Amino acid sequence: MLREFNPTVHTGLIQLNEVDQVEIQIASWCNRSCSFCPSGTFETPKLGMDMSTVERIVSELETIGFSKTIGLHLMCEPLMHKKIMDIIALFRQRLPGVFIRMESNGDALKKIERLGELFDHGLNEILINCYDSPAQWAALNRQLLHTSFAGGPVWYWNQWRHPPAAPKSQWRMVRVRAFHGGGFTLKNWAGHVASQRPDPVELPLALPCERPTRRVHVNYLGQVLLCNMDWRFEVVAADLRTQSLTEVINAPLLVEYRQRLAQKDRNMTLCRGCDQGAPSGVQPGYPPADIWVPWRSLWLRWCRSRYRHAIRNRFGL
Numbered sequence: 364m365l366r367e368f369n370p371t372v373h374t375g376l377i378q379l380n381e382v383d384q385v386e387i388q389i390a391s392w393c394n395r396s397c398s399f400c401p402s403g404t405f406e407t408p409k410l411g412m413d414m415s416t417v418e419r420i421v422s423e424l425e426t427i428g429f430s431k432t433i434g435l436h437l438m439c440e441p442l443m444h445k446k447i448m449d450i451i452a453l454f455r456q457r458l459p460g461v462f463i464r465m466e467s468n469g470d471a472l473k474k475i476e477r478l479g480e481l482f483d484h485g486l487n488e489i490l491i492n493c494y495d496s497p498a499q500w501a502a503l504n505r506q507l508l509h510t511s512f513a514g515g516p517v518w519y520w521n522q523w524r525h526p527p528a529a530p531k532s533q534w535r536m537v538r539v540r541a542f543h544g545g546g547f548t549l550k551n552w553a554g555h556v557a558s559q560r561p562d563p564v565e566l567p568l569a570l571p572c573e574r575p576t577r578r579v580h581v582n583y584l585g586q587v588l589l590c591n592m593d594w595r596f597e598v599v600a601a602d603l604r605t606q607s608l609t610e611v612i613n614a615p616l617l618v619e620y621r622q623r624l625a626q627k628d629r630n631m632t633l634c635r636g637c638d639q640g641a642p643s644g645v646q647p648g649y650p651p652a653d654i655w656v657p658w659r660s661l662w663l664r665w666c667r668s669r670y671r672h673a674i675r676n677r678f679g680l
C-alpha cells in the first residue's frame with residue numbers, strides 16, 4: 364500500500380536526513396538485453412563511473428555522516444565495472460555504517476569465489492536475478508548450499524527466509540530470485556518498455572510518488588536524475604561533481620517534481636508515462652533452498668524469541 368505523503372513534503376523541500384538511499388549507476392551499461400528492460404534498446408557508451416566521481420560522492424556522503432543505504436545497480440549491471448571491488452572497499456572504509464547493496468544478473472559470478480570477495484570488500488547484500496531457466500536457479504542454489512567462503516560465512520536468504528540478526532552494515536547476505544518464465548506484473552520503466560501488465564492502466568496515473576523524495580539517483584557521469592526510470596537522462600536536476608549534496612537534494616527541478624507528485628500530478632516528463640505504484644500482481648520470487656526451509660525458519664524464530672541474546676552470541680545468528 365502507498366504511504367501517504369507527510370504534509371511538510373508538499374513544499375518540495377527535504378532535509379538530508381530524509382534520504383534513505385543513494386542509488387548509483389556505477390557502470391553505463393549491461394551485458395544483457397532483457398525484453399522487459401530498457402537496457403540495450405538505445406545506444407550507450409560502455410563506461411564505468413570514473414574513480415574521481417566515486418571519490419566525490421563518497422566525500423559528499425562523508426560530510427553528512429551518511430549511514431543508510433547505498434545501491435550500486437542503478438540502470439546497469441554493476442559487476443561490469445572493472446573496479447567494483449575497489450569501489451565497494453572505498454564506500455566501506457569511508458562510510459563504515461552504510462548498508463551497501465546491489466542487484467545483479469550474476470553473469471560475472473560464474474566463479475562463486477567472486478561472490479565471497481564482494482562481501483570481503485564490504486558489500487552487505489546482493490540480489491541475484493536468474494533470468495534464464497529453473498536449471499540456472501537450481502545450479503546457483505546448489506553452489507550456494509555447498510560452498511564455504513574463505514572470508515567468512517555468507518547468509519543465504521533462500522535458506523533461512525529471515526535476515527541475519529547482525530546490524531545491516533555487517534551483513535553478508537545473498538538472495539537468489541527466480542525471474543525466468545513469464546506472467547509477472549512488471550513496471551513499464553516510465554514508458555521505456557511496453558506495458559508488462561495483464562490489465563492496462565490509464566496514464567498518467569493520479570497517484571503520488573515518493574521516489575525522488577526518499578532516494579537520490581546519480582548516473583555514471585555524476586549527474587543527479589529524477590529517479591531510476593530515467594534511462595535516457597531526460598530529467599537531470601543537478602550535478603554532484605560540482606554541487607554539494609545539500610544543494611543537490613533541493614535542486615529546483617526536484618522541488619517542482621516533488622510538489623506536483625505530492626498532489627498526484629504526474630503530467631510531467633517521465634512521470635506521465637510511468638505506471639509505478641499501480642496495483643502489482645504476480646512478482647518473481649525467492650524459491651526455498653531446500654525442503655528444510657520451513658523448519659529451519661521456525662527454529663530460528665523460536666531461538667530469536669526465547670533465547671535471543673545467548674543464541675546470537677553463541678552462533679552469530
Ligand SMILES: C[S@@+](CC[C@H](N)C(=O)[O-])C[C@H]1O[C@@H](n2cnc3c(N)ncnc32)[C@H](O)[C@@H]1O
Nearest residue numbers: 393399400436438439440466467468492549550
Ligand atoms: C535494471 S536492473 C539492474 C540490475 C541488474 N542488471 C539486474 O538485472 O539485476 C534493477 C532491477 O530491476 C529489475 N527489473 C528489470 N526490469 C524490470 C521491470 N520491468 N519491472 C520490475 N523490475 C524490473 C531487475 O530484475 C533488477 O532487480
Ligand code: SF4
Nearest residue numbers: 393395397400402468
Ligand atoms: S534487467 Fe538487468 S540484466 Fe536485464 S537488461 Fe536490464 S539491467 Fe541488464
Ligand code: SF4
Nearest residue numbers: 572590633634637639
Ligand atoms: S512517477 Fe515519476 S518520479 Fe515516480 S517513479 Fe515514475 S517517473 Fe519516477
